[in-house]
Amino acid sequence: MFIAMSMIPAGDLAGKLLTGGHGVAPAFVGWSRFALGTLMILPFLGRIPWRLLRDWRIWLRAMFLAGGILSIQTALRTAPMADVFAAFFIGPMVSFALSVLFLREPVGPLRVALMGLGFAGVLLVARPGFGGAPGIGWALLAGLFYGAYLTASRWLAHLGTARGLSFTQLLLGAVLLAPVGLPQTPPLTAPVIVLTLASAGFSMLGNMLLIVAYARAPASRMAPLVYFQLIAATGLGWIAFGDLPDALTWAGLALVIGAGLISAMLRR
Numbered sequence: 001m002f003i004a005m006s007m008i009p010a011g012d013l014a015g016k017l018l019t020g021g022h023g024v025a026p027a028f029v030g031w032s033r034f035a036l037g038t039l040m041i042l043p044f045l046g047r048i049p050w051r052l053l054r055d056w057r058i059w060l061r062a063m064f065l066a067g068g069i070l071s072i073q074t075a076l077r078t079a080p081m082a083d084v085f086a087a088f089f090i091g092p093m094v095s096f097a098l099s100v101l102f103l104r105e106p107v108g109p110l111r112v113a114l115m116g117l118g119f120a121g122v123l124l125v126a127r128p129g130f131g132g133a134p135g136i137g138w139a140l141l142a143g144l145f146y147g148a149y150l151t152a153s154r155w156l157a158h159l160g161t162a163r164g165l166s167f168t169q170l171l172l173g174a175v176l177l178a179p180v181g182l183p184q185t186p187p188l189t190a191p192v193i194v195l196t197l198a199s200a201g202f203s204m205l206g207n208m209l210l211i212v213a214y215a216r217a218p219a220s221r222m223a224p225l226v227y228f229q230l231i232a233a234t235g236l237g238w239i240a241f242g243d244l245p246d247a248l249t250w251a252g253l254a255l256v257i258g259a260g261l262i263s264a265m266l267r268r
Helices: 002-021 026-044 050-054 056-076 081-088 091-102 109-126 136-155 162-184 190-214 219-241 247-265
Strands: none
Touching: 002 026, 002 056, 002 081, 002 190, 002 219, 026 056, 026 162, 026 190, 050 056, 050 162, 056 081, 056 136, 056 162, 081 109, 081 136, 081 219, 081 247, 091 109, 091 136, 091 219, 109 247, 136 190, 136 219, 162 190, 190 219, 219 247
């Protein structure tokens, strides 16, 4: 999970460089990430699990992920990485709630309280109606999609291997986003090609490792580890753009990371 949560922000950094520095449309970044990821995973796949594509639940899971990728790329176009990822981290809270409600996973009152503390941290970052950064609404929408995707990953982990499930989400994501992404293909200059490949490669590997982790532990226990993305996103944003959060965002980050790590250490 820690390796996966470092790779995914790296892919989003490449996407932000594409949309912010080269004027590439977020829809193309999202579509190319899925399309190229599909091609990248084929050599490691072995037998292609076509049977999975007949299951409506696999399509639903892919829709959650596609919506999340498109939303977060739109958010990153106008907002700093740390702010976007902090607001995006409503996702583990959504996953936590859905896992308890629909997967009937056991959870203690302390974990519930810690998730509430983490949500307070997200509100400090998003500050709805009180001067939050532009694009934060898209980040919150991405978090909603991602929380549903995390729970669906746990729900459907038994249907196939990590590589097989990764292939289905990549292929279906490319199909779902093709109508909006392909028409916005930019001029394929060398920097655009390199960043597009980096965005797809880091995202594919990160999400495949996430599926591996979710196949081995309950979603309610794995969800808090997703908070490590915040540390990676903040560091990458500072290195690439010199972006550092303001005081309220730092406070929100501290609440989100602290609550997530303590929750991850609980036994139940």
